[in-house]
């Protein structure tokens with residue numbers, strides 16, 4: 001055992017620890033230019049934005065698929081938000097849904113939103129990016145579809161969905177303690193269930209916490225594959241501006257399990273994503289949803305939604321981050 005650390009030195013260490021700067025992430029993306037998102041909706045890169053500050057009738061009219069029975073407002077909001085109210089999605093009956101068809105097909109989209117889960121039992125609640133061919137002004141029933149709507153060819157209907165929602169531990173029904181993906185696409189791997197293919201979770205290993213009853217900033221990037229037969233599609237997800245995972249051809253290293261869920265760790269490089277097998281459509285809708293099909297409904301709050309063709313980033317609160325001055329009067333002790 002080494003010599004005891006002198007008490008006088010311990011007090012110096014305590015003093016130094018208490019004065020360490022709190023890590024502050026550098027502001028990134030479009031949000032950096034618009035303090036508390038003020039004016040961000042006019043940015044040329046923004047496809048759609050909604051802060052839910054107008055009347056329920058006004059902002060709900062900008063979406064389809066919800067309606068008064070499943071949608072309300074709340075005075076709860078994230079500290080960083082520039083507003084005073086958020087959207088409350090209520091699964092009374094079965095679903096609170098805010099669906100928005102985009103004006104065209106996009107090859108790459110970033111979607112940032114703030115979310116607060118008020119419970120952890122029901123599932124299929126979160127943010128969704130997708131595409132329909134032909135495009136649709138309303139959300140369609142997509143459960144179990146593997147990229148092509150039954151009866152399949154030759155009708156030509158296509159669909160892909162990239163969702164970030166609450167998931168079990170792992171893949172259980174309840175409680176839903178973490179956030180994962182629920183992706184449906186034409187090339188989704190793994191076993192079918194009675195001929196149906198349900199959403200795949202690519203974030204088994206990451207085990208991102210649901211953070212019950214806390215606001216968090218989520219951003220999803222979807223890049224479509226560029227050629228109908230190429231797996232060069234991508235998916236990246238951030239929570240509070242920290243990249244949870246970036247799925248690109250060759251990374252991360254891991255493997256799909258028998259259920260078609262991706263387990264990062266040992267294996268080989270990520271094969272990339274064949275989101276679509278025709279180039280006649282791309283990302284053409286987004287959705288915020290609180291869908292309950294297992295009982296015990298609870299509400300989920302959403303706010304400060306921005307859809308753009310470049311990185312958005314979490315809200316810039318305008319706080320000035322001043323670098324700490326260089327320490328003085330420090331001396332190296334033996």
Ligand SMILES: [Ca+2]
Pocket residue numbers: 051052053077081083084085086303304
């Ligand atoms: Ca708001």
